[in-house]
Amino acid sequence: MTSMKKVKVDLQKNSYEIHIGNGLMPQVGPWLKELGYSGRAVIITDTTVKALYADVLSRGLTDAGFNVSVLEIPPGEEQKTLEAAGGLYEKLTGAYAERMTPVIALGGGVVGDLAGFVAATYMRGVPLVQVPTTLLAQVDSSIGGKTAVDHGRLKNMIGAFYQPRIVVADVDTLKTLPEEEFASGMAEVIKHAAILSKDLFDYIEKNIEKARSLDTAVLEEIVSRNAQLKAKVVAKDEKESDLRAVLNFGHTVGHAVEAVSGFGLKHGQAVAIGMVAEAMISNRVGKLKEADVIRLKQVINKAGLPINVPALDINEVMTAMRHDKKVTGNKIRFVLLNAIGDAYIADDVSPSLVEEVLLGHG
Numbered sequence: 158m159t160s161m162k163k164v165k166v167d168l169q170k171n172s173y174e175i176h177i178g179n180g181l182m183p184q185v186g187p188w189l190k191e192l193g194y195s196g197r198a199v200i201i202t203d204t205t206v207k208a209l210y211a212d213v214l215s216r217g218l219t220d221a222g223f224n225v226s227v228l229e230i231p232p233g234e235e236q237k238t239l240e241a242a243g244g245l246y247e248k249l250t251g252a253y254a255e256r257m258t259p260v261i262a263l264g265g266g267v268v269g270d271l272a273g274f275v276a277a278t279y280m281r282g283v284p285l286v287q288v289p290t291t292l293l294a295q296v297d298s299s300i301g302g303k304t305a306v307d308h309g310r311l312k313n314m315i316g317a318f319y320q321p322r323i324v325v326a327d328v329d330t331l332k333t334l335p336e337e338e339f340a341s342g343m344a345e346v347i348k349h350a351a352i353l354s355k356d357l358f359d360y361i362e363k364n365i366e367k368a369r370s371l372d373t374a375v376l377e378e379i380v381s382r383n384a385q386l387k388a389k390v391v392a393k394d395e396k397e398s399d400l401r402a403v404l405n406f407g408h409t410v411g412h413a414v415e416a417v418s419g420f421g422l423k424h425g426q427a428v429a430i431g432m433v434a435e436a437m438i439s440n441r442v443g444k445l446k447e448a449d450v451i452r453l454k455q456v457i458n459k460a461g462l463p464i465n466v467p468a469l470d471i472n473e474v475m476t477a478m479r480h481d482k483k484v485t486g487n488k489i490r491f492v493l494l495n496a497i498g499d500a501y502i503a504d505d506v507s508p509s510l511v512e513e514v515l516l517g518h519g
Contacts, residue, residue: 158178162381166300166388168395171320175300175388179373181327182213185261185288192322194259194284198223199247199252200262201272203232205210209333214263214288217233226252230271234420237271237307237316245275259322261283265291265338266298266424273304277319285321290330292342293425294448296349296383299324300393306488310416318396328376340461341425343368344407346383347456348432352406353386355498403500406492407432410466410515413477417469429462437514438506439493449497455514471515475508479515 163176176188189198198218207229229249230236260283262272269287269317276285287299300463305316328398331339343365350358360378361368367375390404411431415422422430436453439445453466467473478489488504491510495501 160377160442162377164384164388165382166320167392168320170393171302172185173321173323175324175326175384177295177326177328177377177384178184178406179327179329179377181325182210182288182329183217183220185214185286185325186218186223188323188325189218189223189259189286190221194215194257197254197258198225199249199254199258200225200227200261200263201230201268201275202227203230203236203265203268206264206268207234210263210290210330214261218261218263224296228252228266232267234267234307234431237267237305239306239308241271242275242278242306246272246279249279251274252282254279254370255285259286261288262299262321263288264294265289265293268479269294269298270303270305270316272360272391273302273319274316277317279306282319283307285319287321287324288327289324291334292331292339292380293329293345294342294391295331295380296342297345297387299326300384300387302395303431312412312416312420320395324384325348326380328373328380331376337423339369339371341423343460344425344429344432344457344462346379346459347453348404348406349383349386351432351436351494351497352403352492352500353390353498354382358456358497359383359406362456365456369461383466385453402502403492405473406494406500407435409478409489409491410434410474410511413474414466414469416477417473418467420497422467426463429457429460429464430466433457433464434511434514435491436494438491438510439495441510441514442460442493442506444505445494445496449494466515466517471512474515475512 164175260276289295289299302320305313406427411427413516415427
């Protein structure tokens with residue numbers, strides 16, 4: 158272990174720390190011991206991640222005195238179902254998991270969401286540990302306690318807010334990520350900067366090439382600064398009633414595009430497309446400067462992400478938006494930008510303007 162940064166998520170009795178650095182995987186066992194856990198520990202992971210990191214994580218847990226079980230699922234978004242959760246409940250029973258048995262989510266967002274949902278609901282809640290191995294999970298989904306499964310075309314509609322006891326983000330795991338997966342995570346990095354921090358946006362703009370070449374110092378800086386931003390928002394608004402909703406920048410259009418594509422697009426790719434569309438809407442309603450729309454497009458493009466809406470049925474995309482869980486009182490809510498680093502929520506955007514932007518007439 159060469160370096161580490163810590164970020165606290167301050168939620169009174171539900172507070173926890175995010176540990177960010179390289180070579181952290183063997184430390185998970187000792188840290189859990191420090192938190193007062195002992196006995197059994199269960200790792201939930203997917204087949205791909207298991208082959209890469211389950212051994213080193215298990216060894217650290219075993220050396221700290223834990224009796225470790227590893228439960229695996231196949232990789233892919235399609236595993237995030239009630240059926241998969243049911244299978245894991247049975248395996249947890251088979252592993253003699255008890256009320257104080259930590260469930261460790263080792264993997265990307267799918268594993269984190271599914272294992273988190275399982276931890277939240279098994280025995281009405283067992284301790285959850287997030288060990289995110291993708292950039293997307295390290296900067297976003299592992300922080301804040303959002304857990305969920307998909308059901309048919311309903312994405313993340315069945316879930317619970319359930320905070321982990323600790324998050325361990327080992328940036329070494331990013332070096333085994335496929336390039337497309339890394340780019341997908343950069344979408345959330347750019348999103349946080351666009352809505353919350355002009356300084357972070359400037360840093361990303363200057364260091365995007367170093368980030369893509371997996372420079373450890375730049376990765377630690379990006380992950381820790383994102384974690385700080387997300388932690389602040391979560392601390393102020395744990396259950397996403399108001400402030401936390403600005404984190405949905407790019408998601409209103411993005412989720413719709415993702416659903417209509419039959420989840421053929423990666424989440425980060427869909428969010429990137431959504432951010433560009435919502436930045437263009439911000440410009441059209443007289444807020445975001447054209448120059449900032451261009452800057453955002455350029456950074457997204459340099460991150461290896463799409464900036465144009467794919468050839469989809471726009472009517473279907475509009476319908477999907479109306480079914481989004483962020484719709485209130487029949488009005489579609491958008492997160493728009495006054496400027497880079499300054500977001501606001503709008504529910505008065507005309508559907509015709511949205512359609513124009515999506516059709517490329519914006």
